[in-house]
Amino acid sequence: MGMTDVRVRVIERTDEADAVFALVLAAVDGGDLPAWTPGAHIDVAAGSAGVRQYSLCGDPAERDRWRIAVLHEPAGRGGSAHLFRTALPGTTLSVSVPRNNFELADAAEYTFVAGGIGITPILPMIAAAEQAGAHWTLHYGARTTAHMAFADALTERYPQVRLVPQNESGLLPVAEILAARPAATVYCCGPEPLLAAVEAEGARQGVTVRTERFVPRPVERTGTDEAFEVRLAQTGRTLRVAADRSIVDVLESAGISVITSCREGTCGSCETPVLDGEVEHRDSLLTAEERDSGATMMLCVSRARSGVLVLDL
Ligand code: FES
Known part of the structure; x- marks a missing residue:
């Protein structure tokens, strides 16, 4: 172990969408938390389910608090159900220091593609892109608009946010999204089929694509493992x-x-x-x-x- 080495307290819990709740976390001693950059995640100890990764989706400049959002999946692998039950205001959690496997590289233009809870790492990226004066668009898909956490805040502030609720508009049109801005760097987070589609389309169109997965990518096994x-x-x-x-x-x-x-x-x-x-x-x-x-x-x-x-x- 060794990575679950920060004790934080849940100071706020809010419902953000159907089956999505957000937690605001503060250091148990009330001081500043370790610094982070957009795209970073923390590992959260989730009881017998083990450790789960959650993207930090607040403002990196607010050093006294972190925000994460959790998709409650009762039929999932148990991590979110554990947090849903136990991560109540006032309780403490063991988490890791932030680690970033999904750094936002400097670019003049970004295309952000989010599926469901995959919006979380994208939120601070959008704030950073705004601050840098970069051109960006967001394509945000989910089953329905009721399943889209933070959608209202995004659409109120930014005209370049496009919501794609599957029940009205079908799946995110990945090929069209990438083709519309071939010079943009694409950041995508969401469920495996979306990640796989964006990666495949990026390779086909020669577009730079960066993705992040919090559940393991399916591994193609060729034959049995050897010593x-x-x-x-x-x-x-x-x-x-x-x-x-x-x-x-x-x-x-x-x-x-x-x-x-x-x-x-x-x-x-x-x-x-x-x-x-x-x-x-x-x-x-x-x-x-x-x-x-x-x-x-x-x-x-x-x-x-x-x-x-x-x-x-
Ligand atoms: S322990 Fe997480 S990648 Fe190996």
Whole structure:
């Protein structure tokens, strides 16, 4: 563990849409919280469900509070149901320091595409784009307008926000959205089918697309997993990773501690430099270029394609 190292108190809880509630969190001792930038998330301990990632969706300049929004999915994996029940005003939560796997790069033009609760990292990005004087548009889809958190505040302030409720207008027209502004950098967060569609369309149209996933990307398995070796460059140790174990498991059994949080390839806390060997990436956050470069890997889910990996550990 190690990443759930901030204690915060829920100081406000509000309903923001059908099945979406927002929490305002403050340091238990009342002081400033760690700084963050648009696109950052925190890991939140959610009881027996483990840790879940939530994007910070408030104002980074407000150092005494963080805001997150939670989609209550009673049939989900249990994290949101736990928070729905327990994260009441006055209670405390264990969370991590903010980590950003979804940095807003400088650009003259942005296209933001949000699906449902995926609006959360986009909110501070919009504020930053406004502040920088960049041109931007937002395409925000959800089942109905009642499922769109923060939609009223967005449409009241910004004419370039387009709401696409599925029950009236169907799915977000991804190809058309990307084609409309080919020079824009695209930031997309939402459910897997939307992310996959935006990535595929971005590749087809040659548009730069950045996405963020909080549930693991489906992994295409080609054949069964095989055993391999990891060599630890800093100590010269070599460890064998059996077919049914992860690198993190093996390191921990050998008494080598690794910082982990989600253990499913979504949070980035176990990212480790790779000095040699070919990686089979199974995480949900490295970009295609980062995967191809093979410079780092997530030790909780990724494996070796070659027989040996040399890690900077
Ligand atoms: S522990 Fe979260 S990516 Fe590995």
